[in-house]
Amino acid sequence: AAFLAGGTDNLLFVTDSYKVTHHRQYPPNTTKVYSYFESRGGKFPNVCFFGLQYIIKRWLIGPVITKDKIKEAKELYKLHFGADYFNEHGWNYIVEKHGGYLPIKIKAVPEGKMTEITPIHFTTVNLIFSVLLQTIFVQVWYPMTVATNSRYQKEIIAQYLNDTADDLSGLPFKLHDFGFRGASSVESAGIGGMSHLVNFKGTDTIAGILTAKNYYHCDIAGFSIPAAEHSTITTWGREGEIEAFRNMLTQFPTGLVAVVSDSYNIWNACEEVWGGVLKDLVVSRDGKGTLVIRPDSGDPATVVVKTLNILGEKFGFKKNRKGFKVLPSYLRLIQGDGISYESLGKILEHMKENEWSADNLAFGSGGALLQRLDRDTQKCAFKCSFAVVNDGNEVNVFKEPITDVGKKSKKGRLSLELQGTEYVTVQEGKGDPNKDQLITVYENGHLLKDFTFEEVRKNAEIDLEKQN
Numbered sequence: 420a421a422f423l424a425g426g427t428d429n430l431l432f433v434t435d436s437y438k439v440t441h442h443r444q445y446p447p448n449t450t451k452v453y454s455y456f457e458s459r460g461g462k463f464p465n466v467c468f469f470g471l472q473y474i475i476k477r478w479l480i481g482p483v484i485t486k487d488k489i490k491e492a493k494e495l496y497k498l499h500f501g502a503d504y505f506n507e508h509g510w511n512y513i514v515e516k517h518g519g520y521l522p523i524k525i526k527a528v529p530e531g532k533m534t535e536i537t538p539i540h541f542t543t544v545n546l547i548f549s550v551l552l553q554t555i556f557v558q559v560w561y562p563m564t565v566a567t568n569s570r571y572q573k574e575i576i577a578q579y580l581n582d583t584a585d586d587l588s589g590l591p592f593k594l595h596d597f598g599f600r601g602a603s604s605v606e607s608a609g610i611g612g613m614s615h616l617v618n619f620k621g622t623d624t625i626a627g628i629l630t631a632k633n634y635y636h637c638d639i640a641g642f643s644i645p646a647a648e649h650s651t652i653t654t655w656g657r658e659g660e661i662e663a664f665r666n667m668l669t670q671f672p673t674g675l676v677a678v679v680s681d682s683y684n685i686w687n688a689c690e691e692v693w694g695g696v697l698k699d700l701v702v703s704r705d706g707k708g709t710l711v712i713r714p715d716s717g718d719p720a721t722v723v724v725k726t727l728n729i730l731g732e733k734f735g736f737k738k739n740r741k742g743f744k745v746l747p748s749y750l751r752l753i754q755g756d757g758i759s760y761e762s763l764g765k766i767l768e769h770m771k772e773n774e775w776s777a778d779n780l781a782f783g784s785g786g787a788l789l790q791r792l793d794r795d796t797q798k799c800a801f802k803c804s805f806a807v808v809n810d811g812n813e814v815n816v817f818k819e820p821i822t823d824v825g826k827k828s829k830k831g832r833l834s835l836e837l838q839g840t841e842y843v844t845v846q847e848g849k850g851d852p853n854k855d856q857l858i859t860v861y862e863n864g865h866l867l868k869d870f871t872f873e874e875v876r877k878n879a880e881i882d883l884e885k886q887n
């Protein structure tokens with residue numbers, strides 16, 4: 420029933436309608452259709468390949484086709500098309516000859532690996548019956564694009580830590596996922612939240628932790644801390660903001676605690692409350708925990724630096740080995756408003772210009788992290804490049820639209836080879852099988868390579884991490 424809430428557990432429905440009719444459109448006696456997935460370009464020059472394993476485990480493992488599902492599909496497609504186009508015979512063959520296991524082979528780039536955009540990322544060999552299953556393969560665009568966008572933010576933050584902090588130890592917690600509510604569904608929050616966790620360890624998107632646990636063997640992929648929201652402050656009344664803040668410090672006397680402080684006047688909150696009435700309570704946290712003050716409005720770069728300057732005045736600061744200012748360890752900031760790949764560099768640069776170390780600040784990101792992306796962000800496409808038609812005749816297949824050379828597709832059987840440090844796609848079956856960087860992850864209903872999240876994170880490490 421959980422699946423049926425708007426969804427299905429019948430794989431034969433997880434497709435674009437037109438694919439249900441495609442088995443009749445290939446040349447006579449086409450037996451195999453060989454296709455590949457690629458990012459043809461887009462916002463980022465490289466992509467972190469991630470998330471295919473989720474799709475495989477969610478839909479393709481074991482005897483996923485049954486007589487009942489075929490019957491159910493036949494009935495619905497009869498209504499949907501107003502005619503009997505569904506390939507009942509073909510799917511019965513899968514049950515009778517293959518026991519419901521899918522005769523599909525998938526070879527892919529190892530999960531977490533960064534590659535240039537244009538090489539292929541995975542190939543699939545479908546028997547003609549299963550071309551309707553290709554739709555879900557393309558949905559790998561989402562985890563891949565979230566992981567890539569998150570990673571490019573990690574590179575920016577790592578650079579500023581490298582320039583202004585003593586070490587990179589804070590990096591895993593520098594970009595916190597605030598995106599659950601802004602995601603399009605619990606499932607997509609889970610997939611996107613998990614994809615962010617390939618690069619970081621801070622999240623409020625519980626669905627992401629569960630998806631990493633269920634699909635990549637990770638007991639706990641992300642962490643969070645006690646944090647206020649405006650309602651837990653404003654319900655005390657404007658005059659009660661001080662008591663609301665005091666309550667946060669007493670309810671959570673040790674460890675990190677985050678308090679959103681811009682409900683009325685963040686300057687007053689920092690000067691007169693955190694740095695005034697409650698100052699001793701804040702200072703007494705030293706060695707026991709950290710108060711994380713959260714602005715949540717105004718121009719981020721301006722507000723962050725002005726807040727740091729006020730707190731520096733009130734609580735003092737030290738200069739680290741790189742000559743940048745760091746607040747006492749019991750005091751930090753988190754900026755969760757207006758954060759994206761485009762904005763976080765500006766904030767860190769403004770801090771650096773004002774001699775504040777990146778150590779002082781963490782970011783939270785929601786919509787930009789999990790939702791403000793689409794299949795065009797990295798121009799992800801899935802195309803056929805080879806087939807076996809007319810009873811065994813092997814043909815290379817391609818498109819080359821006169822109206823858009825950018826949409827030209829790759830030809831023949833493909834392999835991915837490392838030339839130096841660069842991934843290159845070798846076309847038309849000319850690749851050396853021993854050099855193929857694609858690994859067979861799935862065949863005939865069985866998962867042949869089961870990545871752990873630890874392996875994925877290792878594959879996804881940025882250079883600055885490898886050096887340290």
Ligand SMILES: O=C1OCCC/C1=C\Nc1ccccc1
Pocket residue numbers: 595596597598599600623643644645646677711713753755783785
């Ligand atoms: O503001 C928010 O909106 C969306 C969900 C999370 C959230 C804040 N959480 C948080 C966690 C750790 C430190 C600080 C804040």
